[in-house]
Amino acid sequence: xxxxxxxxxxxxxxxxxxxxxxxxxxxxxxxxxxxxxxxxxxxxxxxxxxxxxxxxxxxxxxxxxxxxxxxxxxxxxxxxxxxxxxxxxxxxxxxxxxxxxxxxxxxxxxxxxxxxxxxxxxxxxx
Numbered sequence: 001x002x003x004x005x006x007x008x009x010x011x012x013x014x015x016x017x018x019x020x021x022x023x024x025x026x027x028x029x030x031x032x033x034x035x036x037x038x039x040x041x042x043x044x045x046x047x048x049x050x051x052x053x054x055x056x057x058x059x060x061x062x063x064x065x066x067x068x069x070x071x072x073x074x075x076x077x078x079x080x081x082x083x084x085x086x087x088x089x090x091x092x093x094x095x096x097x098x099x100x101x102x103x104x105x106x107x108x109x110x111x112x113x114x115x116x117x118x119x120x121x122x123x124x125x126x
Contacts, residue, residue, distance in 0.1 A: 016076040016077060017076075017077065019076055020072065020073060020077055023065065023069065023072050024069065026061060026065045027062050027065045027066050027069070029054075029057065029058030029059075029061060029062060030058070032054055032057075032058060033051075033054055033058050036050055036051050036054045037051065039051075
């Protein structure tokens with residue numbers, strides 16, 4: 001649906017962003033309650049039941065969906081800082097593994113062609 005609207009391709013929403021917007025839309029209920037309040041008492045003899053049912057629905061969905069919104073946001077839209085922390089953690093783990101390999105007898109890390117390969121530190125005898 002969002003891809004039908006013209007605009008900059010950099011402004012397109014991905015599936016996670018659309019999912020979060022949909023989740024946030026589930027909490028809306030003020031309009032429904034306002035419309036129910038405008039019902040004419042003469043046309044609806046059980047207006048009180050409709051109003052109270054709508055109010056219970058609005059309050060319940062607001063509490064349930066509203067309380068889980070931060071969790072859903074963290075799952076669907078991780079912050080850039082979380083991605084940066086993960087990247088730093090992976091770099092640290094790689095460095096630790098390289099140190100372990102360098103400390104292992106018979107192996108060393110050497111830069112070759114812009115990358116690090118595991119090479120035997122002593123010639124291999126055939």
